[in-house]
Amino acid sequence: MALYVQKFGGTSVGSLERIEAVAERVAQTRAQGHDVVVVVSAMSGETNRLLGMAQQLDPDANRREMDVLVSTGEQVTIALLAIALTRRDCPAVSMTGDQVRIHTDSAHGKARITHIDTASLRSELGAGKVVVVAGFQGRDEHNAITTLGRGGSDTTAVAIAAALEADECQIFTDVDGVYTTDPRIEPKARRLATITFEEMLEMASLGAKVLQIRSVEFAGKYRVPLRVLSSFIDGEGTLITYGGERMEAPLVSGIAFNRNEASLTILGVPDRPTVAAQILGPISDANIDVDMIVQNTLGDGSADFTFTVNRDDYRRARALLEQTASDLGAACVQGNGEIAKVSIVGVGMWNHPGVARTMFKVLGEEGINMQLISTSEIKISVVIDEKYLELAVRSLHGAFGLDQAPSEQPLGNNP
């Protein structure tokens, strides 16, 4: 008898037929004697429909109220799924984020879970019920409804799995696992049977759509066994593993990329130690995440400062930066909303300095200019013109031997 947390995303519950299919799968797991908590997203299209209405009323709609609005999407799904389960004689009860008591901070639209009370969940599980929880939502200390941001249902699932010490957190999605890169761009991409936590973290942070980064962070923090698998096709999916370095492993496990980036440059700021904080302070205060940061010192006592943000935050970030430029007496602000980030990821690369050289050589031979470069022990990211994205991904996928199946050691496997 195990306890599983099963999460189904928007596509998996995108119609009444699909909700029936999810109910069928959950009821089967329950019939095998396991306890099940199901976490669901809004039906696909619903969140955008709701956001669209708000946008029509006010393009800069009040964020607290946006959360009140969009959180209804998941509430509809939990009710429908609980109804479909009950119909199958599988006792079920729905719970909103508030009813579970998923406490978050007050950053509306991108709130973070602070803690989860498990008493209600345990009580319903103890009564033999499948608990159907609304993903993506919580309450802050003022009792306001909050949402965790896009993809936040994954985070909800992982956080609940951690809080309940579940045996496995299963993320059902429209792909059947984690691939070496996006198969829509490189048809030769292959599914990984396992991937290390560190690699998955980089893949997620770099825009691989399989899992939301915060859910991977959460999973790692509590070492929640996490499996990504398909709602539609039977299969083992990809298991995320923890601990231990691999004895032997390919240099690079996958190619990740992210189109949803924008870069901002402030030219001619004074070259002094406090300037970075002055530039990024207002951005951070506005709860805008900054990704890559580069500062070029010029010879004349001034510097150019570049950073990237999520494209959704581009307009807000640019407005804040114009103000900062004026305060600092900077020359001007430039921005580019048509960039993409491409990254190679692999725990094997940290002691192979040749990896970076190979990457830059491959891109250079294709005539792709690298605007920004950032490295870590297990990834190298470059920002390029968005139009070269597909070319870059395919070239790197081939150059690092990801087109071929691994010979013995499965990629990302732990010994």
Added chain:
Amino acid sequence: MALYVQKFGGTSVGSLERIEAVAERVAQTRAQGHDVVVVVSAMSGETNRLLGMAQQLDPDANRREMDVLVSTGEQVTIALLAIALTRRDCPAVSMTGDQVRIHTDSAHGKARITHIDTASLRSELGAGKVVVVAGFQGRDEHNAITTLGRGGSDTTAVAIAAALEADECQIFTDVDGVYTTDPRIEPKARRLATITFEEMLEMASLGAKVLQIRSVEFAGKYRVPLRVLSSFIDGEGTLITYGGERMEAPLVSGIAFNRNEASLTILGVPDRPTVAAQILGPISDANIDVDMIVQNTLGDGSADFTFTVNRDDYRRARALLEQTASDLGAACVQGNGEIAKVSIVGVGMWNHPGVARTMFKVLGEEGINMQLISTSEIKISVVIDEKYLELAVRSLHGAFGLDQAPSEQPLGNNP
């Protein structure tokens, strides 16, 4: 500086344009310096859309989960209206039934409000905000979401007005007041400037769609000044008044009717004192409201027992009655889902026995058979074949002089 509770129904918030119009009207009231609590329904069509989805999954869907589902409709509206108000620089905050703390019993789908905590409401009003409250919903003692049943947003508005001791509870709707009867059936129907609480109660209970009966009961219990007016047309509407009998008044103030009725008859039950309780007990336990009740004692020690229920409850009530018939050894169960109830209402009729005679004579002359009759001090109701409904309403409207404007004393006015 007054405190108004303004309630806008589904048609009044049925599109983004209409939500903008509501925001405009509320912002105007606020700009005049008044405190405002707004109570809103789901956008028209939304509740039916949600119910339709649940029905497809399970025609007898779990009632707890139905409430989780349909309560999202109002939550969408409060967010959108709060966004539209904020856009107009009118500070506003939305609150769900849970956030207000509208406590109810656990009768899902037709819950009753037990009490309302006013601390949160007063705090937000004190901060100068318009509070936008989701109508129709609350929470029970188990923290489950409940709904008050169709039209329950009126009840929410009145209950909040009572709890806050508001100066007036204004129900904005798609009609501009209470009429002598439904103008769609009798074009000569006239708007009443005022109506007594007792008359309004009967009108509402008899299916006049202007106000939900429970909201009228609530209003009367706490003597909440209640005004019905149009969302679309400027006007004074109809004010519901309390206390005092009228010195001079027309015998009949209005003709009410209700199509949404069904009758059930159980034939050949034992004629003993406990039989009514045995028949109605299971119906009441199932939370089905029974309206008119008639028992005909036959000469042979048996009796026929007839009652009417809401047509929505017909199927469930019939199933229960079949069981009771089997238990009691009754001859059989008959039902009729195509009946209508027509009533004449007026505080002036109680000491005029001729009113009943006139009513029966008018209907008899039109060849309309009365299947059931029930009377109170201020109303007489008859159940007839649904197909005669329009004819009955028009005949009675003319016969009691409602086609003409009142000479001096406004109808339903208190001295």
